[in-house]
Amino acid sequence: MADMQKLIAYMGTITVDTVSVPTFVPPQGRKLSLIHSFQTSKLGDGVKIKRGCFIPGDRLLLGEYDDGKLYVCKLDGSQTKLINLDYKPERMSLYDNNRALVSVHNEGIQIIDLTACKPGRKIKVEGICYGITSVNDTIWTNNKAKTLTLVDINGKVLNTIHTTCNPWDICANKEGDIYCTDIDSNKVYVVTSDGTEREIYSSPHLIDPFGVAVDDLGDVYVAGSESDTIHRISSDGRKSGIVLTANDGVIDPTGLSYNNETKELFVINNCSYINIYKAQEQ
Template identity: 25%
Template sequence: MATTSDEQAAGQHYLVCGIQDCQRNGQFYCNDCHQPMCEQCKDKHRKSPNNKNHDIVFYRQRKHRLSIEKCKLHPTKNVDIFCRECNTPLCLKCFLGKEHKGHEFDDLEEIYAEKYALWQGEFSKIQKYFLPKSEDLKTDIKEDVKEIKKIMESIRTSMKAEAESLKNLVDEVTSEKIKHTHTMEKSLLQMLKSQETTYNDYIKYLGKMSEKFQEYLSTTNQKLLSSKILKLKTIPETSKPVPPVFTPGQFNRDDVAKLLGILNIPNTEPEKRKIQPMEAFSTPMKFTENQSIQSKEKSDMKQTLSLSSSVTKVREYSVPGVNNAFHVSADKSGRLWVSDWSNLVQTYLQGNLLLKIQTSGGSDGYHTATQDGGLIYTDKDEKKIYRITPDRKITEFIKTGDWKPISIHSSRINGDILVGMKKDGRAKVTRYSKAGKEIQNIQRDNQGQELYIYPHYITENINGDICTSDFCKEVVVVRNKSGQHRFSYAGQGSWFRPYGICIDVLGHILVCDNVSDTVHLLDQDGRFLSIILSKQQGIEFPRGVCVDDENNLYVGQQFTNTVTVYKYLQ
């Protein structure tokens, strides 16, 4: 779909009222006049009799203007009518022609606005539901791959153990059988030895008998005749041994396979992967009763809040213990954390110093308030992340190995911890669970290119988007919770140096530009809405920003320890 000129302009200029020379915040939009309006001009516009039926809505709910398209039959005429029966866009001259006489017509701009809203909704579904959920399912598959590999390796180990056990049994039985052959052989040899002895004795007997016969034969005939006749003993009978016969075992490969166990896939229906329905996807966490009440209160507040027509300065105070206000974090107790090059301090809003810590965070966004009222901060030289409890006890929390942690954010959605890191000219964003377990690394795109150079401030939007200010790339980089690129914002001028970045309850992105000394306001999808703070409001070198639970905007500045508080929502 073509981008309208109004949309192009919205990306290039401030979102200001379009009535004459009014420069107030154009948070409303007249769908009939196609121009943004501030609240005062909106009221005046409605009072005019000519405009009483005009459709005026919030800017976000505006109808997108129909792009100019010339009629193919009448090139000098614009197409702005839709013929229902022919399902064709027409110009006024076509409409007046005989071909469409008696047909039903619609305003093409209305059709366009409906279609635009429809496709915008479908696009939003892809970005906020289908794509993240598909990425989650892909992650599940990767986990299943790891699990399958682990299971199969365990099966292989069991098979080897089973085979080894069978081999040991075979060796044991074979050893016993061989031992038995030796016993049998000994018995047979003993029998044959006995038979050999029998024949040895018989041969000796025959020898003696031979000597007697020779003696008789050598005597006189008379003596021979008078001697007794000698009788020979018969040859002893012996038996040939019956040798044992070995009968091979009757087994085959299948018998061995059965002995070693059976491997198969159970005949059960595979469990379907759970795909969370779209209506449930926006509330994936389980809440306690108290959390549900807080959630409802926040939801009600979102419905009533909107951008104010002007920004109001609430208060300003100096923070003791620091020379610069590079980064600010407001905790739930109404206290503020402020940091400079090497000092991190906690103060009451009145400016009283409560705690001071020495660290090597530098000028980056190296601390973040947590859901339980504590704080987490980094020490990039030590390559460690520390945790401070609400009662101000400091403990070592996470070691980041060879990577230097330079920025950090504690998720308001689920307590996860997002950390921007640097190592040897490379950079990445790592997600840890609130218990400190590493669960995600975002470093390269699908082509293997490095995503970050120096992500020195980091935050998370209400939809789970990971928003980083990259000092060296000179852009705000926004990726969804799965790590897919959503958009990048490069400012409104020729040079943009993003520093502190934060999110408000409506999903607006607020980011400091250190070049133009301004704070930019973007919507959740990266569209530029306005510059809400500039030198006109007394801002110079804005570096750190945060929004507290009461929707107050805190701005810390370089070269001063001053923190200023503003109201910009109503």
């Protein structure tokens, strides 16, 4: 006992502080219900997918993780068609009912013919294209550090906006506002067409944000790849919540896309499986 008392005295005084522990914010708005799920190996042996988008005909356009290949398939991964590219695809965006756009690094933007499932012509854009989104027959891309560039389908530069954030994934709403995840932080920003920029969201539960998508109501979805979470943020940033977690099958999410017509969200998980959720009123 004497030895124990000496040990306690040697250890000194232990102070217990009250620490605030962040808790999940309950989601508001529409509920997401899982309607499809498939392994990317269904597309072919060893296929890994990191990005993609919805395309007409209840189909998906998906980009191979580390190879110059695109895959077109139905929502359950069936009826797969392969499109070979000269370069690795970065991001995808629907342009119209017949064409999709694929950023292909320093080669600019590749147009994809969705009827023939073949590559069309390339749009030459200065710099290195990563994020891409289309609105009102125009195309936004982040082709340089802290820069968003607006071009038309022929590559003519219509606008250039220099930002304080460093855009990674981008997605436009119907009004032409661009929502961006930031390479250098765990924050989400919005940039309007006149160049006004503001932070709209950050959370201790949003770690390493990747994909971003905007739904038909203007709500913004963001994937936290290291936090295994999908966050939903109102367009003004005033309301937010975590709508999907690892308990819903979300693991290392990287790619998001939202279909405004069918009200469906797809999530690419760990480059190896894809979940599609239906947004329904609660």
